[in-house]
Amino acid sequence: MKLVLDPAQAMLAKTAADFAAKQQPVERLRALRDARDELGYTPSVWSAMADLGWTGIPFREDDGGLGMGMAEVVLITESLGRGLAPEPYLSAVVLAGGLVSALGSEAQRAAWLAPTIDGSKRLALAQHDEGTRFDPATCLSSAVSDGDGWRLSGRKAHVIDGFAADAYVVVARTSGEQHDRDGISLFLVPADRAGVEVTRQWRVDSRNAAQVHFADVALSRDDLLGELGEGLQPLEEAIDRATVALCGEMLGLMREAFERTIEYLKTRQQFGVAIGSFQALQHRAAEQFVEIELCKSVVMAAARSLDEVGGEGGEPERRSRAVAQVSNAKARCSDAVILVTNEALQMHGGVGMTDEYDIGLFMKRARVCELTFGDAAFHRDRFAAARGF
Amino acid sequence: MSELETFREEVRQWLEANAPQALRGRRNDPAAVPWGGRNPRYAYPESADWLERMAGRGWTAPTWPKEYGGGGLSREHERVLHQELARLELPPGLTGFGLSMIGPTLLQYGTEEQKREHLPKITGGKIRWCQGYSEPDSGSDLASLQTAAVRDGDEFVINGQKIWTSGADLADWIFMLVRTDSSGKKQAGITFILVDMDDPGVEVRPIRLISGASPFCETFFRDVRAPVGNVIGEPGDGWTVAKALLGHERSMIGGMAAPRVSLPELAAEYLGRDEQGRIADPVLRHRVAQSEMDALSFQLTVQRNADSLAAGHQPGPESSMFKYYGTELNMRREQLMLSIRDQQALGWEGDGYSEEELLQTRAWLRSRANSIEGGTSEIQLNIISKRVLGLPG
Numbered sequence A: 001m002k003l004v005l006d007p008a009q010a011m012l013a014k015t016a017a018d019f020a021a022k023q024q025p026v027e028r029l030r031a032l033r034d035a036r037d038e039l040g041y042t043p044s045v046w047s048a049m050a051d052l053g054w055t056g057i058p059f060r061e062d063d064g065g066l067g068m069g070m071a072e073v074v075l076i077t078e079s080l081g082r083g084l085a086p087e088p089y090l091s092a093v094v095l096a097g098g099l100v101s102a103l104g105s106e107a108q109r110a111a112w113l114a115p116t117i118d119g120s121k122r123l124a125l126a127q128h129d130e131g132t133r134f135d136p137a138t139c140l141s142s143a144v145s146d147g148d149g150w151r152l153s154g155r156k157a158h159v160i161d162g163f164a165a166d167a168y169v170v171v172a173r174t175s176g177e178q179h180d181r182d183g184i185s186l187f188l189v190p191a192d193r194a195g196v197e198v199t200r201q202w203r204v205d206s207r208n209a210a211q212v213h214f215a216d217v218a219l220s221r222d223d224l225l226g227e228l229g230e231g232l233q234p235l236e237e238a239i240d241r242a243t244v245a246l247c248g249e250m251l252g253l254m255r256e257a258f259e260r261t262i263e264y265l266k267t268r269q270q271f272g273v274a275i276g277s278f279q280a281l282q283h284r285a286a287e288q289f290v291e292i293e294l295c296k297s298v299v300m301a302a303a304r305s306l307d308e309v310g311g312e313g314g315e316p317e318r319r320s321r322a323v324a325q326v327s328n329a330k331a332r333c334s335d336a337v338i339l340v341t342n343e344a345l346q347m348h349g350g351v352g353m354t355d356e357y358d359i360g361l362f363m364k365r366a367r368v369c370e371l372t373f374g375d376a377a378f379h380r381d382r383f384a385a386a387r388g389f
Numbered sequence B: 001m002s003e004l005e006t007f008r009e010e011v012r013q014w015l016e017a018n019a020p021q022a023l024r025g026r027r028n029d030p031a032a033v034p035w036g037g038r039n040p041r042y043a044y045p046e047s048a049d050w051l052e053r054m055a056g057r058g059w060t061a062p063t064w065p066k067e068y069g070g071g072g073l074s075r076e077h078e079r080v081l082h083q084e085l086a087r088l089e090l091p092p093g094l095t096g097f098g099l100s101m102i103g104p105t106l107l108q109y110g111t112e113e114q115k116r117e118h119l120p121k122i123t124g125g126k127i128r129w130c131q132g133y134s135e136p137d138s139g140s141d142l143a144s145l146q147t148a149a150v151r152d153g154d155e156f157v158i159n160g161q162k163i164w165t166s167g168a169d170l171a172d173w174i175f176m177l178v179r180t181d182s183s184g185k186k187q188a189g190i191t192f193i194l195v196d197m198d199d200p201g202v203e204v205r206p207i208r209l210i211s212g213a214s215p216f217c218e219t220f221f222r223d224v225r226a227p228v229g230n231v232i233g234e235p236g237d238g239w240t241v242a243k244a245l246l247g248h249e250r251s252m253i254g255g256m257a258a259p260r261v262s263l264p265e266l267a268a269e270y271l272g273r274d275e276q277g278r279i280a281d282p283v284l285r286h287r288v289a290q291s292e293m294d295a296l297s298f299q300l301t302v303q304r305n306a307d308s309l310a311a312g313h314q315p316g317p318e319s320s321m322f323k324y325y326g327t328e329l330n331m332r333r334e335q336l337m338l339s340i341r342d343q344q345a346l347g348w349e350g351d352g353y354s355e356e357e358l359l360q361t362r363a364w365l366r367s368r369a370n371s372i373e374g375g376t377s378e379i380q381l382n383i384i385s386k387r388v389l390g391l392p393g
Ligand SMILES: Cc1cc2nc3c(=O)[nH]c(=O)nc-3n(C[C@H](O)[C@H](O)[C@H](O)COP(=O)(O)OP(=O)(O)OC[C@H]3O[C@@H](n4cnc5c(N)ncnc54)[C@H](O)[C@@H]3O)c2cc1C
Pocket: B130, B131, B132, B133, B134, B135, B136, B138, B139, B140, B141, B163, B164, B165, B166, B167, B216, B369, B372, B373, B374, B375, B376, B377, B378, B379, B382
C-alpha cells in the first residue's frame, strides 16, 4: 500500500478541485437554504458531475461504471467537502448504489445502476430506525412473510438525501431479535410504492434528509436485494465505504476551514499587529496543522485498505484490518473536524458567530459528519474490537 | 518469490545462524543495545559478538553506502531487516548519536576525506559520539551560543561550556557548535566542528536525572585544540549544518514512539478480559484504543512522508511535526502504562516489583525529557507556525 497519489489520481484530484471551486458551492448552499429548497442541491450540478464520469467511479465496467475504487472516491468527496457541495454523491453512489452493485440481481442492476451513473435516477439508503442510535445491527423495521412476499413496516429517519429519491434500499428484519446479526434483509423499494411516505427533515447543515415511513408496504421476491436474512454483512461493508467517503469530505471541509482561518490570522489586526503573531493562536494553529496531516494519512490508508479487500467480503483477516483502518479514520476525522471548525469560529471572533460569514456553515456540516455513521467514541470501540481487545 | 521476499529469507537464515540466544527476546531491554566506543560496555557479554557480526554485514547502518561500512540497502529492504529482527525480538547491533545524528549529517555535508575517516568507525562501533549544542544560557535560543573557537594556524582553540551533553562521560568524540565570529547576526559566525575528547582540556561532570540515571553532563573546554580540517561545511556557516543535524535528531526522537510493548497485551495482563475476550476495564480499554489509533495514524504519516519523498517530492520542515507528535505520543503512552500497572508502576527499587515494573518507572521518568530534548515541543510548534503556516512574528 503506497500512501501517495499516482499520476492518474493526481489528475483526477486536480479536475475535482477545479470543478468544485468553479461551482461556488458555499454560496450555492446558502442560496438553497435561504430558498428553503426541498431538494437541497442543484440538479444541473449533479448532472455535470455525472457527465464528468464521477458517478460511475466505483461501479464495475460491465455495469457501465469506471471500475475504480475508494482511493478515487475520496478525491471526489474531498473536493466536494471543501466547498460544502450538497450534491448526493455519498448517498446515491457510494451507499445505496454500492449495495445494488454488490448485491443486485441482473434485473435490479440493469434497472438502477445505469440511471444512477447517468444521474437520471437517485437511490437512497433507509437504514436508521427512529429512536435508535447508530448501529447497523440494531433493526426495528420488519418485513413479515406474506404469501410469496413480505409486508414491510418501519419508521426510518435521518435518511441521507432521502427526500425525492426514486427508490430506497431498506433495511428490515425478516427474522430474529432486535440486535441479532442474523435475520436482517435488504429490499429495493421504489418511492412510489403504496404505503411509502416521505417527509423532508430540516437539519442544521441545510442538506437533504428525510423521514421515510413504510406502512404495511407489499414486497415481492423481486424486491429482495441479496440473500434473505444475510443483509448485515454487505450493509456494514457499504457503510464502511461510505464512512471513508465521508472522511474524505471531512478532510476537505477541515482543510478549507483551516486555510480560511490562517488567512484571517494573517490579515485581521489588533493591538497594531496581525492576530496571527500571537503565540497563543500560533500554537493552536500548529496543532491543528498536525492533526490535519494525520487525517490525510488515515483517509488514504483507509481507502486503500478497503480497495485491497475488494468486493464481497474478502478474507476475514484482511477485512478486520480494513475495519480497523476505517474506524481509525472516522474517529480521527470526527475529532479533527470538530477541533478545526470550533477553533476556526473562535479565531474569527464575533464575525465568526454571524450568519453572513461562511465559517459557521462549515461548523454545522462538521457536526453532521461527526455524528453520521458513528462518532469517534463508537469507532474507537469498534477499532478495539477489530484488533481483538 | 519477489526479490524482497528472497531477501527476507536470506535475513532469516542469517539471523538464525548468527543471533546469540542470550539476546533473543531482549529487544525491549535498553541495556541490551550497545553504544560502542573506545571503551565499550556490555550488559550482556554476547553483545560484543553481535555488534561485530551485524557491523560485518553493514547492518548497523543498513541504508548507508557500503564503502563507508553501511549495508547499501533500500528503505524497503531496511524495513524487512527490522521486521525480522523484531520477529526474534532481537535488539539492534548498535545505537548512538554517530548512527542517528552525525553520520547522516556527514553523508550530507562531509568531505570525502571526512566520510572515510569517521563513518566506518561509527558503523563498526569503534567511536562513540556526543552532541555539544546546548549551553547554560543558550537552550531554545541555541543560536545565541557563546563557546568560542579562535583560529591558531591550522587549528582552532576552543574555550567555553556546554551543558546537557548526553553521554559525554562515555563518548570519545563530540560534534559541537562554536562561535568563530560575533560581529554579525547570531546565526552567522557559528562553526560546526568535530573534537576528540581525549584532549586534556576537556572536562566532563555528570548530572543526575530525575530517573536516577546520569546520562548527561556539563562539559568544559579549556584551550582545547582541533584541526581546521575537522570543520564540517565552511567556518562561520555551521548553522546550516546544525539545522540539518537537528532534522535527523528530531526524526530519531520522534521515531522513538515505536512501541516497546504491546499496550493491549499489557492491559489484558493487568486488567483481565471479560467474557467476550475484551479488556475488562472499559475506560482503560478506550484509552488504549485511543493510544493505539494515535500511534497507527502517526506511523501512517511517517510512511506517507517517506512514500512522497520516494516519489520525488521535496522535503519540507516536517521533522518538526514528527518530533512534536512522536514525542507527545510516546509520553502519553508511558503515562497510560502507569495507569494500567497501577501502584505496581510506582516502585523505585527492591522487593515487591518485577524487573519490568521497575524499568517502567524509570522509562516514564525518562520519557518526560522527550518534549524538551532536541528542541522543546513549544519550539517545534513555533517552527510549524512560522515556516509551514507562514504566520508572522
Ligand atoms: C534528557 C536530555 C538530553 C539532552 N541531551 C542533549 C545533548 O546531548 N546535547 C545538547 O546539546 N543538548 C541536550 N539537551 C538539551 C536540550 O536540547 C535543551 O534542554 C532544550 O533545547 C531546551 O533548552 P533549555 O533547557 O535551556 O530550556 P529553555 O530554552 O530555557 O526553555 C524553558 C521553557 O521555555 C520554553 N520556551 C523557550 N523559548 C520559547 C519560545 N520562543 N516560545 C515558547 N516557549 C519557549 C521552552 O519550550 C521550555 O518550556 C538535552 C536535554 C535533555 C532533557
